[in-house]
Amino acid sequence: MNKLILLIMPKSADEKRIKILESAKRRFAHYGMSKTTMAEIAKDLSFSKALLYYYFPDKNSLYCAVLDYVITEQEEDILEVLKPVKNTEQAVMIILEKRMEYIKKYYNLFEYTFNASKDVPEDLGKVIICSFEQQHLQIISILKNGVKCGELIIDDYDETARLLLFSLMGMRMIVIKDIKHSFFPTKEEFDAILEMQKKMAKIFIKGLSV
Amino acid sequence: MNKLILLIMPKSADEKRIKILESAKRRFAHYGMSKTTMAEIAKDLSFSKALLYYYFPDKNSLYCAVLDYVITEQEEDILEVLKPVKNTEQAVMIILEKRMEYIKKYYNLFEYTFNASKDVPEDLGKVIICSFEQQHLQIISILKNGVKCGELIIDDYDETARLLLFSLMGMRMIVIKDIKHSFFPTKEEFDAILEMQKKMAKIFIKGLSV
């Protein structure tokens, strides 16, 4: 009886919202924000365009929701894979690898955020800052653990974590810029960046060691 | 007698070339590459526009020459002020301060290079790479000195220096991007970047210490 009802019942609103997110994610990840139209997303699902606007106020909100969705996925993934790790260096290495993995996987999705230097919409800014804060807290937590284990010695967690984050993120940017010609590094370029990040992080961590 | 000859004699070709460089430098530093016209530079000197083309094949070459001119000035400045310093950390601090000083002073001049992500002309690329190489060698030399003094322990100078350079340059970029809205950080923003660079460099150097 329950089964029958389930089959007859229309999908719940939440379910549809997620369907839209997934569909948009696929498009954004494949073609990027600006090369994806609302009409296409709707067509993929055999929804009407207007329905998208019933669930999301505008395209930008949808993009932000997708971004948030993917970032959450990534953070959960990292949290999971980080569980058994206690060593500071190893933890940072794993984070670097995971983040690079996601950047590769969702490059066209991230690209829009990445290159939106001017006039970042209010809510996109929030997602970015929130994500940054999350990464920041993550590093802080790792550093604290390192201190607790007697591995590291740190006076200002907040600042130290930010320094490491900026160095690593900046390194990605400078190398991407250095490689120049389009902001689409190839797989090999990403790997080179990752290698540098790892080495740099190792030295940084050693610089914090007792 | 010599004096008289000097007064009567026309300025040497080289002298005029430098006059053009100086004049272009002033304009580029003040208004940037694209907001400076060849006509303006010529007018400043009461030269004809065509004469500029006698000394420089085109505007881009002139820009590159000016950039090279300023970078050389900066390198000599750094070399001079670095003479009495032996301590690794102090040396890096001084370099950071000097470089930031020049970036501030010639911001509009550098800005064009900075933002020329696509289609960097052949010769501009050469100047950039050359400057990077110089900075790289500079860091290597400092690191070598640190090892010689028994301060540091390093296995791959080339790579280690590059890591430090990328981290520092990247940090500048990421913070500039973070601050966002126009690529013209204010004086305070530059100072904040410099502070981060210094702290980051200190940790990095400690990470290389014996």
Add this chain to the structure above:
DNA sequence: TATTGAATATTTAAAAGAATTAGTCAAATA
């Protein structure tokens, strides 16, 4: 060889129009 005025070639800027796409809404459905 060094220098110029005048002519030409390129690049940028602005305007106008067409085409695409974002976003709205009253009506329909369930």
Add this chain to the structure above:
DNA sequence: TATTTGACTAATTCTTTTAAATATTCAATA
């Protein structure tokens, strides 16, 4: 009432055109 849609409007992007600004060339000259 909560969803859903087709048809409509508004905003944005893309092209094309034209004009203006600017870079670049060159024959002539000192």
